[in-house]
Amino acid sequence: xxxxxxxxxEKQSQLRIFWRMFFKNKLAVAGLVILILIILAxxxxxxxxxxxxxxxxxxxxxxxxxxxxxxxxxxxxRDIYTRVIYGARQSLIIGFGAVLVAMAAGCILGLISGYYxxxxxxxxxxxxxxxxxxxxxxxxxxxxxxxxxxxxxxxxAIALSKIPNFARIMRASVMSVKQMEYVTSAKVLGVxxxxxxxxxxxxxxxxxxxxxxxxxxxxxxxxxxGMSFLGLGIQPPTPEWGNMISTAKNYIRDFPYMTIFPGxxxxxxxxxxxLLGDGLRDALDPKLRY
Amino acid sequence: xxxxxxxxxxxxIPVALGVSLIVFxxxxxxxxxxxxxxxxxxxxxxxxxxxxxxxxxxxxxxxQYLNYIKDVxxxxxxGESYATKQPVLQEILRCFPSTLKLTLVSMLVATVGGxxxxxISAVNQNKGIDSVINVLxxxxxxxxxxxxxxxxxxxxxxxLGWLPSSGLEGWQGMILPCTVxxxxxxxxxxxxxxxxxxxxxxxDYVRTxxxxxxxxxxxxxxxxxxxxxxxxxxxxxxxxxxLLGGAVLCETIFSIQGIGRLMVDSIKRRDYPVVQGxxxxxxxxxxxxxxxxxxxxxxxxxxxxxxxxxx
Numbered sequence: 001x002x003x004x005x006x007x008x009x010e011k012q013s014q015l016r017i018f019w020r021m022f023f024k025n026k027l028a029v030a031g032l033v034i035l036i037l038i039i040l041a042x043x044x045x046x047x048x049x050x051x052x053x054x055x056x057x058x059x060x061x062x063x064x065x066x067x068x069x070x071x072x073x074x075x076x077x078r079d080i081y082t083r084v085i086y087g088a089r090q091s092l093i094i095g096f097g098a099v100l101v102a103m104a105a106g107c108i109l110g111l112i113s114g115y116y117x118x119x120x121x122x123x124x125x126x127x128x129x130x131x132x133x134x135x136x137x138x139x140x141x142x143x144x145x146x147x148x149x150x151x152x153x154x155x156x157a158i159a160l161s162k163i164p165n166f167a168r169i170m171r172a173s174v175m176s177v178k179q180m181e182y183v184t185s186a187k188v189l190g191v192x193x194x195x196x197x198x199x200x201x202x203x204x205x206x207x208x209x210x211x212x213x214x215x216x217x218x219x220x221x222x223x224x225x226g227m228s229f230l231g232l233g234i235q236p237p238t239p240e241w242g243n244m245i246s247t248a249k250n251y252i253r254d255f256p257y258m259t260i261f262p263g264x265x266x267x268x269x270x271x272x273x274x275l276l277g278d279g280l281r282d283a284l285d286p287k288l289r290y
Numbered sequence: 291x292x293x294x295x296x297x298x299x300x301x302x303i304p305v306a307l308g309v310s311l312i313v314f315x316x317x318x319x320x321x322x323x324x325x326x327x328x329x330x331x332x333x334x335x336x337x338x339x340x341x342x343x344x345x346x347x348x349x350x351x352x353x354q355y356l357n358y359i360k361d362v363x364x365x366x367x368x369g370e371s372y373a374t375k376q377p378v379l380q381e382i383l384r385c386f387p388s389t390l391k392l393t394l395v396s397m398l399v400a401t402v403g404g405x406x407x408x409x410i411s412a413v414n415q416n417k418g419i420d421s422v423i424n425v426l427x428x429x430x431x432x433x434x435x436x437x438x439x440x441x442x443x444x445x446x447x448x449x450l451g452w453l454p455s456s457g458l459e460g461w462q463g464m465i466l467p468c469t470v471x472x473x474x475x476x477x478x479x480x481x482x483x484x485x486x487x488x489x490x491x492x493x494d495y496v497r498t499x500x501x502x503x504x505x506x507x508x509x510x511x512x513x514x515x516x517x518x519x520x521x522x523x524x525x526x527x528x529x530x531x532x533l534l535g536g537a538v539l540c541e542t543i544f545s546i547q548g549i550g551r552l553m554v555d556s557i558k559r560r561d562y563p564v565v566q567g568x569x570x571x572x573x574x575x576x577x578x579x580x581x582x583x584x585x586x587x588x589x590x591x592x593x594x595x596x597x598x599x600x601x
Contacts (some may be wrong), residue, residue: 130308133580134573138553142569144312145557146320222434227540229436230554237569242436249543256444263437271432277351278428 028279034272106166114174136161173205368567389548400475408483430477525582
């Protein structure tokens with residue numbers, strides 16, 4: 001009982017150090033704030049946009065940014081500001097969804113591989129090598145080519161290509177923690193494998209996974225936007241930043257604002273995630289702490 | 291060294307088989323009937339059945355896969371394009387030079403630019419120029435390359451009329467595509483080089499070199515950069531894959547007839563043998579580059595050479 005309390009107390013002070021480190025880093029906080037604002041905008045899109053994203057008005061097509069249409073209108077007279085805000089939904093769903101799936105699958109595979117070692121480990125890691133040897137963009141393209149292009153398949157495609165990253169980190173963490181005395185002693189005491197994994201190994205592998213996840217969301221959003229730009233991702237008329245830029249490309253000579261705003265939205269999101277990821281990495285790295 | 295190289299080359303075989311299995315399976319389960327895709331929807335029942343048999347489509351999956359890899363690895367035959375009826379390998383080899391030129395030049399630009407900026411940044415740690423480079427690198431890794439491409443076309447081709455907006459002809463034609471493709475790598479290499487350099491700068495031998503009175507430039511180039519190279523080269527090797535992936539976007543923006551463009555067009559035409567061939571071809575190219583990077587380590591780091599040779 002006493003021991004458990006001590007452990008909890010230690011955890012709390014660790015968390016406090018982490019928060020203090022994180023909030024000292026102004027750029028990281030800025031990244032977090034921007035990201036939260038983007039998420040809120042996506043969730044409450046219905047309330048903060050003056051038009052419907054797919055509402056056409058052919059007479060009002062190609063109007064430049066104005067008080068009425070902040071970001072102007074596109075070739076069907078749809079309000080670009082509204083479409084950019086709604087577009088955040090697709091990007092965030094794919095970004096976070098793909099990383100969650102990849103993280104869950106990768107962590108489980110990494111745990112199994114690192115904990116049991118031997119032939120299982122060798123086999124799983126060879127499979128990961130194979131997946132990693134295909135550039136993730138191409139892997140996503142191959143999967144979408146086979147399954148068809150929509151949000152679900154795009155999410156699966158990106159998730160699959162990210163699994164090895166998580167599996168490798170997890171495996172490395174497990175291998176290093178496995179040798180520690182407290183894990184050995186837990187095993188000697190007869191604690192079963194699953195409890196050792198859940199209580200001792202998993203919490204210790206947490207920091208690199210979190211950093212990788214944050215940067216992974218940025219990567220997934222970029223890949224998804226790129227795929228949609230190629231016409232292999234989210235299909236119009238659903239508003240998505242990549243497919244908006246793809247259409248805008250055809251009108252770039254006369255109506256450049258159509259390209260500017262969705263692109264700026266992608267960049268702002270990725271920048272926020274990268275700032276956050278850098279901040280988390282620095283705050284979680286004990287070497288930089290003191 | 292030689293034995294290790296051969297061992298690594300042999301390790302490529304399971305990877306190549308695995309990649310081909312994944313890609314073959316994926317495209318096997320894709321919708322659409324190959325014969326109809328090849329001969330059109332109006333093909334007669336009799337011709338349809340005969341072609342199916344001739345193409346081996348009635349064989350079990352395992353037999354089809356074995357036949358495919360036998361053709362690929364023994365005869366370098368990647369099948370035939372549904373659309374042009376040309377051998378896939380020929381199509382790929384027609385498009386590959388453009389992609390290779392684009393990727394290699396971008397890789398060179400990224401390597402030189404990234405290492406240079408990273409070294410400048412690390413040597414001037416916490417000074418003005420370091421902050422400027424840091425901010426630029428952060429913006430660089432956050433910039434969607436296809437958006438950058440369009441903005442550059444808008445500025446340099448449409449507004450100023452200085453550079454062509456498509457193709458890869460001459461040095462003027464190379465500037466925009468290579469800038470677009472290399473930007474992310476420059477940015478990530480800059481960050482990598484900076485942190486790797488900062489680790490090295492604090493080492494004892496650098497202090498010794500300073501105490502011996504070596505000039506700053508000599509210390510930077512003979513001690514620091516050389517020892518910071520290992521993680522940098524790993525990054526370059528891994529970047530090659532993402533550069534090939536990025537080339538798909540770049541080729542679409544600048545209308546370059548490369549392998550990425552070929553692949554995207556083939557997906558839209560449902561020309562699966564070409565898609566399959568492209569993915570396998572590129573994956574193998576990446577494996578070879580990673581092998582080259584691995585061998586390069588041993589040239590740079592003699593400690594590693596000794597260890598690996600003894601294995």
